Amino acid sequence: MYRNPIQTGALALLLFVAAAPCVGQSPELRFGETVPRDVREMYDRGLRYLAESQEEDGGWSGGQQGPGVDGLCVVAFLASGEDPNFGIYSNQIRKGLRKIIQSQDANTGYMGPSMYHHGFGMLALAEAYGAVDDRNLWQAGDADAKRSIGEALELAVRLAITSQKKNPLGAWRYSPEASDADTSVSGSILVGLLAARNAGIEVPDESIDRAISYFKSMTADSGQVAYAGGIGGLNESLARISIATLVFAVGRRHDLTQYAAAKTYLTQHLDASGGHYKEYTLYYQAQALFQGDAETWDKWNKLLIRKLKAEQRENGSFDGSFGTPVATSMSLLALALNYRFLPIYER
Template sequence: MNTHSAGAFLLFFFCVLTAGGANPRRDVAGIMPVRTETVPVQVESMYLKGLSFLQNAQKADGSYEDNEGRQPGIIGFCLMSVLAHGDDPNAGPYATMVRRCLNYILSKQNSGSGYIGDTMYNHGFATLALAEAYGMVRDDRIGPALQKAVALTLTAQKKNKTGGWRYAPDSTDADSTVTGCQIVSLYAARNAGIPVPDEAFERGLKYMASCRDNKGGYGYTGPSGPRVTLTAIGSLTLSLARQKSDPSFKTSLSFLKKNLNYRDSSYPFYFEYYMSQALFHADLDIWKEWNYKNMRYLGASQAPNGSWLSDYSPAYSTSAALLSLALNYRFLPIYEK
């Protein structure tokens, strides 16, 4: 990742979701789905500690102390990590945290344009969080806000000659990280009932394909310099597009399988977030192998206060770590095969 892209990551932070089983979406009465598999005790223990940290560290306005903890995209990650655990978001133990997260995200949306925050990373992940909350949380503000956010995403793509997205709504170039983020948020919005034209997915996926080499690896702005994290993002978008029979999907999965022991030293939680989703959608047996390793890794690195630490906000690293484990619960609507 070049210096400019790293700086953009610092403005926010990263990562967006998916999983399997019967439709886990709750209705607004808070009716819970039934888990069909037992969640490992270690996962539940880590998850509860992580949620406790996020709940206790959150300020009344929904943000966190550090600069990145005031980015709406990161607050979106925190919101999704709560929703992914399966508690009633309207009256359960984290209802206050849910309400604060939503209030904060909505307060950062431009009432005219629908843009959330100041980067397309923030906008994409905040849009994803609204899409996941829609139909799960009783709040009449979510639907209109989500519609405006989706409209902004689609308008930004129309302005971009590549068919993808980058840092700002008026960008004319693109990269695989920002584009992958927007594609996932649009699939989540469509799942929530918001109309998204097929053309938007087709153009976005075409751009992603331009970043893929003949061995299935994805680069940042083109096929050169393929990376495991970027390949996980690309693979995930193909899974959501129901293109798993495509030969390119199989080559990308082969690329990921060769790197099950890989750890991204620069963006570890960004990597874990996407890798877990990509493998879950691609091959359940491979995901189980990865999930076991991820449980051990996160179990050894969780701080006594329940957080995970990185060079970025502990709110970001903790929520992203939890979301990499959330496929064990499979409650988020986007976590459907």
């Protein structure tokens, strides 16, 4: 199924809560004063690095690797507003999508080696669905894995929902068969499901509601968010607090006391460090602030631009705990709120 890419934006979030795609923002918004010059220059250098470092099979290596990493890199290209079918990075986008789909188990829909990878891979498929023309996706000799983006996305959604149904907590952890859960993995899956729903894929309300209930149970009155095993032994994690703030916002649960608490904690601790997971924290923090408090995001974004400008390497890449492709794609996606091109970056 092919839809004009300018029509695939939705009046939803960083992700997605409409049952069908709506009209998005024009790519012209990425030019002129709307997007700061420093952001355009940093983003362009980062994309050139990702394009040059992409392997022949469509993936990226150098630290963590797999469909989740490939998915983050693909979304970074899509978020720039370049035409995904005829733009300068259209070939890199198609190669990355082929790699993600080829990594998927055709029977179960799983994109391993962990549910982290499955979540970020699902996000990439959802953002590409309707924007990337399937007629140009596959090459001669690819017949064995020639699923459309929509077919692969539906399989991925089915796996996530089946996994959740088996889980007594109504959420997710590293394995599709896991009986426990954590807020980090669950955040990646829930965002992917909301993106799929926004793209027009059927995702039951029950699945979203159970996942939101899990996040409610993991959010303390202080706004801090636990990792796993309940809210005992809390420690400050801006990443987890940002994830919870984001999923409450994009799930349209602004009335929840847990949402108010998490958002307040986040906006009052903007100077806290992401520590070992800095790029992961910035990736979620940018989205959570953008969705939750526009004025605070605007101020924080100016500091983010300055910070990342100082950290970007000459070749356009960023350094991080999980390897250069992850650090580069997540850093670019933290900046991509300035473009607001994809449905995931719209309020």
